Amino acid sequence: DLRLNEENARFALLALLMAGYLLCGAAVFSAIEHPTELENHRRWNRTLLSFTQRFNISPGEFRRFLREYEVAMAKGIRVDALRPRWDFAGAFYFVGTVVSTIGFGMTTPSTITGKIFLIFYGMMGCAGTILFFNLFLERVITLLAVLMKGFRRGGLCLRGGDPETDPGQEEGGGGEPGQLSVWKPSVYNVMLILGLAASLIAFCASALYTPIEGWSYVDSLYFCFVTFSTIGFGDLVSGQRGSYENQTLYGLGNFSFMLLGVCCLYSLFNVISIVIKQFLNWLLSRCCFCSRH
Amino acid sequence: DLRLNEENARFALLALLMAGYLLCGAAVFSAIEHPTELENHRRWNRTLLSFTQRFNISPGEFRRFLREYEVAMAKGIRVDALRPRWDFAGAFYFVGTVVSTIGFGMTTPSTITGKIFLIFYGMMGCAGTILFFNLFLERVITLLAVLMKGFRRGGLCLRGGDPETDPGQEEGGGGEPGQLSVWKPSVYNVMLILGLAASLIAFCASALYTPIEGWSYVDSLYFCFVTFSTIGFGDLVSGQRGSYENQTLYGLGNFSFMLLGVCCLYSLFNVISIVIKQFLNWLLSRCCFCSRH
Ligand SMILES: [K+]
């Protein structure tokens, strides 16, 4: 029937757009990063050659040693002492990266027992965290609705449009976790506020990381985005050095920023995805479906 | 008012349960992995000492060299040649791990331009992918509904309960992406089918990875869970060697398994989160709220 066709068309259109988005992204990133990669390889080969020649180490021998070092690094060993990986605090950081699906990978289970336990532990933990994020978004929307109702009553209406006829409003509560029956803030309002909140958290967190971790401000912002979006590359990970000044306080601040940031960015992604859905609907209504009716 | 109180209580209860879950998980993982960590450190120190003594390298000098190697490794350099990171195929793999938020971290942007571009690229990409997953779940529920309707009509009803009075059913379509107005399969049905599908995909994918990547079957299953859940530690990453037999075919199979697996497990997590929500509601109705009414 017609509704099914429309849903299938929307899904196919999105798949097509995403494929194009990936191809374009791959081309751009390749253009940006490829020259640096070649330069890095050249520089490393020079360093390696000069070191083996200086100490008269046979290349085969040295490769065998470096292979062992790679295995050791995968188990969390570094030249400069890092914090212990599997003391209680380290394990707590680890399970945090599991249930949030950030997965930095600075700590990974190396025993078979640990790996099997991770599968079952992660299954429940990730589901619980998704629920936590969804309830958080629900809470945010409720809070915004209450606040805006207050503004309206006080005559401080910030938006020109009538909320009852706002096109963004039906979608905002329809497909997504927040279900406010009485009055809903538009998706655009929620998107704006979440975007501002996420930016503010990222800027504040970066101001914390820059002096303490010794990263540049851009690197700190990049770390914040990679963490809050739960991508979690692991090229930069906060709180990994052996010791910090005010260790406990920093750990607490780090945890709070990450929790808040992940909640905000998860909610923001969900709200942006609603806007993209509206855009798809608009595209579909403009092109083929219109002509068939 | 009462509904708001209930929502707040549910959120607080979940936060409490999650905190407990994290603490228990940290204790268990610490107990499993801590002894191995100590053993790894002892073994590595022996290897390091014997190597520096044999070639008469001063420890300070060697530490400086290994520090350089760590920096080079972060940029994707390994002893055994890996596939190029930033050719088009590598960049495509990279953007795939970005928009899916898997973020293995085997490839990360090292230029400032790349890092800043990533923030904007990831913002839209992650939102698009969340929509893709949500539409996928919607499609699955629709498909199941159609299939089950067919079974019912043909007299092949598999479940004993009447779907019209099934307690799982109202929740299944209420808070979550799939909104089927006519007839909905219960959350438990969807959970079972998604769980079976995800397991089947993981078992098949592991059967592919075990011979080609040379991982043990348990490691392959662990890799599948870590990837499909979008945790993406990056301790094991498929398709990274310099060359494979049937490279293109393997790349395609790898991509397909990951896409299917991530879609299934994302949907499964969402469905499990609905069951957890029902469990929270049941807990709340049992304890304090009941006595107040
Ligand atoms: K990751």
Ligand SMILES: [K+]
């Ligand atoms: K991740």
